[in-house]
Amino acid sequence: MASLLPRALPRHLHPVAWWVWAVGLAVACSGTTNPLLLLLAVSVAALVVAARRGSSPWARAFRLYLFLGAWIVVLRVVLHVLVGYKVGQTRLYSLPSIDLPGITLLGPLYLEGLLAAAVEGLRLASLIACIGAANALANPKRLLRALPGALHEIGTAVVISVTVAPQLADSVQRVRRARVLRGEGGKGLRSVGRVALPVLQDTLDRSLLLASAMDSRGYGRRPEQAASARRLTGALTLTGLLGAAVGTYGLLDATTPPLVGLPVLAVGLLLCGGGLTVGGRAVRRTSYRPDPWAGPEWVVAGSGVLAAAAMLVVAHREPSAVVLPLGPLAPPALPPLAVVGLLVAALPAFAAPTPPVRGQR
C-alpha cells in the first residue's frame, strides 16, 4: 500500500474518510462503559489529531472538545450527588437528604453509584472527543463540497454561518469595548441588550454583503427546472424520507415484523438518493481540485469501521467485558479484540498523508 510509505505527498485527506473514521470510533465508544476502553479510545483520537491536523482555526479547537468532555464528567458526578438515584453497598458518606415530591436531593452516597455516574459521563465525553477529532481533522467547508448537488443550497447556508460565526465573536468584543468607552462596565444584564443590538445589525450587514457578493459571482445561476422534474424530486424525496423513518422505527422496535425493518429502510434511502439525483441534475457547477478518494481514504475509513466492528463483536460475545462491573465492584476487564480494534483506529496517525503546510508568511 503506497499510502503507508513514509513519503506520501502532503495533501488533505477526503473529509468523508475522517468522518467515517470518527463515527466508527464513536460507535465503538457508545457500545461500552469500560473506562479502560473509553480512555484508550480518547487517547487514540487525541493521538491522530495531534499527528494529522492542519493549521486551520478549527484544527486548534480539539482542546475545547476535551475540556467540554471533562466538564461533562464533572457535571454528571455533581448531578448524581445532588439528585441522582443512590444505590450500592460501599457507603462513602451521608449527606442529609431533602425529600421533595418525586425527587430526593442529596442523601447517602455510594461508591458504586458514583462510579456509574462517572463512567456514564466518560462515555458521553469520549463521543464528544470523537466528533471533535473529526471536526479538527476535516475542514467543514471541504466536507460540504462533497455533498450531492441537490444539497448545494443547504451547504451554502452552512458555509455562510461557518464564515460569519467567528466574525460574530469579533463584533461582540468590539461592541463591548465600545460600551466601555461610553463609561459602562460592560457587565451585567442591562448591557446585554446594548451589545446585542449593534452586533445583530453588524451580523445582518455582513450576511447581506456576503450574499450580495455571492450573487454577483454567479451563485445560484441555473436554468429554470421543468415543473414535472420538480414534482418528481419532491415526491421521491418525501416518500424516501417517510420510508426511512418507518424503517428505522421497525429496526429499533422488536415487536414489529422483520419485513418492516431493514428492507423498508433500504428502499426509503434508495428513493431519497433518487430524489437527490434528479434534483441535482439542474445544478450546473464544477469543483476545483476535488478531493480524491484513494488508498489512504480506504485505510482511514476502514480503521474506524474495524474498531466499531471489533467492539460490537466483543459486546455480543462477552457482554461483561465491555462494562464496568458494579455489583460486586471489580476492576474492568481488558478484552483483547476490542483493544486491538481501537489500536487499529490509531493507524491513521501514520497511514494518512500529512496535511499541506500553509504558506508561511
Add this chain to the structure above:
Amino acid sequence: MSPHAAVVFDGVTIRYADSPAPALRAASFVVEEGELAVVAGRTGAGKSTLLGAVNGTVPHFTGGHLSGRVTVAGLDTRTHRPRDLADVVGVVRQDPLAGFVTDTVEEELAYTLEQLAVDPPAMRRRVEEVLDVLGIADLRDAPLSDLSGGQQQRVAIGSVLTAGPRVLVLDEPTSALDPAGAEEVLATLSRLVHDLGLTVVVSEHRLERIVGLADHVLLVHDDGTVTNGDPASVLAASPLAPAVVHLGRRVGWDPLPLTVRDARRAAHDLRTTLETVPVPDGAHGRAPAQDVLLEGSGVTVRHGDVTAVDGVDLALTDGEVVALMGRNGSGKSSLLWALHGTGTRSDGSVEVRSCRAGSGSAGPHPVTVTPVTVAPVSVAPVTVDPARESPAQRRRHVGLVPQSAGDLLYLPTVEAECRQADQEAGAAEGTARSHLDRLAPGVPGDRHPRDLSEGQRLALVVAVQLTAAPGVLLLDEPTRGLDYPAKDALARLLRQLVADGSAVLVATHDVEFAAGVADRVVVMAGGRVVADGAARDVLCDSPAFAPQVAKVLAPLRLLTVAEVDHALAAARPEPSVTAGGGR
C-alpha cells in the same frame, strides 16, 4: 452610442422605496471599452447606487425602482440578474474580507468558475493565469484571513477576474487600506487597464490616488444627477478635488494639473516666487505648548507572543494636535487603546494630568462656555493612571473614538443618544446636543444614527465623547469614509478643541488630512516610534508621507494650499508675483 460600449446608462433614475428623493436622477453616460471611469461625489450622493446598477445588484438585490435602461456589453440589466452577469461584470467592494466565501487564495479564485460550471482543466489554467497577472502566486495556499489588506483586495480583484469579465466595478477599493496597500491595489488596477485593456468603473474618496489614471470622471451630485466629462474639466468646478487641483485653481494654471508630476512642471514660477517668503514656524502659527496633559512612558502592549507596541514614550501637551501615522499593524490602534487605559498595557506607565480627580467635582460644564477647557490653574493638578479608573471616570480624563465609531451608538434616534450621553456623563441636559450642533449643525434629532452620513455619525460620536469633558481626545482613523468637505470639517473641529486647551491624538493614514491638521507627527513602525517631530519636518522629509503640495513645491517646505495662500499674500508686494502666479 457605439454598439460596443461596455457600460451604457440611458436616462437612469433610481428611487428607493423609503426615500423621498431619487438616489440617481436621469443619469445618462457611456463608458467605452477599455476606459477607466472614476465615480466621485459626496458620501451618500449615490455613488454606490450607480456602481450597483452596473451589474444589476441595484435593484435586483437591494430593491428600489429603476427607470431608464442600463446595458453592460449589450446585456440589459432589466432581464439579466447579477448572477447572470457574473462572467461579464466583476464587482469588488470596500471590505474584501466581507465578500470572501472560501478559506484560501486558490479556492477563492476558483469559486466564481465553480459557479459558472467551467470544466476543471480550463479552471486550473485560468486560476494560474490570474495568480500571475496579480503577482500573488506565492500566496496561493495562504489562508485569506492571514493576508494584509492590500493582498486581500488583490485576491478579491483576482476572484472576479478569473471569470474573464469585460467590466470591473470597484466600490472604494482602497478606503480600508493603508497607503502601501492602496498603492498595491492601484498599481494592479493600472496594470489591468493598460495591459489587459479592461474597462474599469471605480469610486474613490481620495481622488489624488486615482485621478491620474482616469479617462472620465462621473461626478454624482447631491441631487442624484451625474456630470460626465474628462477629469480636468469636471474637477475644475467641483468642490471635491485633490489638493493639487485646488492649488492649480488657486494659482490659475491652465490646463489644470491632475497629478503631482503635471503640477510640478507647471510650478516652476510659483516656486521662484515663494522662495522669497520665509516658511511659517508652526504649522498653525501658535505658541509652543506648555502643559503636558498625557504622558506615556515605556508603553508596551503584547498580544500573546506578538509585541504590538514596544516601549513607546509619548507626551501630549495642551493646544496641540498630534497625528499618529504608520502602516497597518504598526501598533497605532494598540497604542491608542493602551493610552486610553481600556486596552491591554503589558508594561510602562500612562499618566493623565487631571484637575478634577475628585469625582464629585466632575459636574457639568456650563454649556455656554467653551466646553473643553481645562479647569482653572488654582486647582492643584493631580496625575492619574486611566487604566486604574472605572470606565465612567476614565472617560472624564481621556476620550477615545474607535475605528468603527458607529459601535458606540445603539439608540434609535440622535435625540435619544444625546440624552443618554448627558446622563452617562452626568452633564447638564443638552450638553451633548450643543456639542453636536457645534460640530455638525442641523443634524435632525429624530433621525436614526445609521441613516446619518459618515461625517454626521462621526460628529455624533465625538459629541458623545466630549460630553464627559475629557482633557485628551484620541481618535482612531476618523477620516475613513469621509469626503473632502467632511474631512475639512473634522480638521476645523480638532483645531477648535485644541484651541480650547485640549490635547488631541489622531491616528490616520491620510497624509493630506495630517498635513492640514497636525502640529506634530509621530510615525510608528513595528511597534516603535521611528519619527517624532514638527509636522513640517516629518512630512516634508519623507517621500511616503509628503502631501501633494509639498511634493509640487519641494524643496519649499509648504504643506497645504492654505499655507501657499498665506505665502502668496506675503509675497504680494513684490512685482514678480503676477508673472509667477499667471502661468
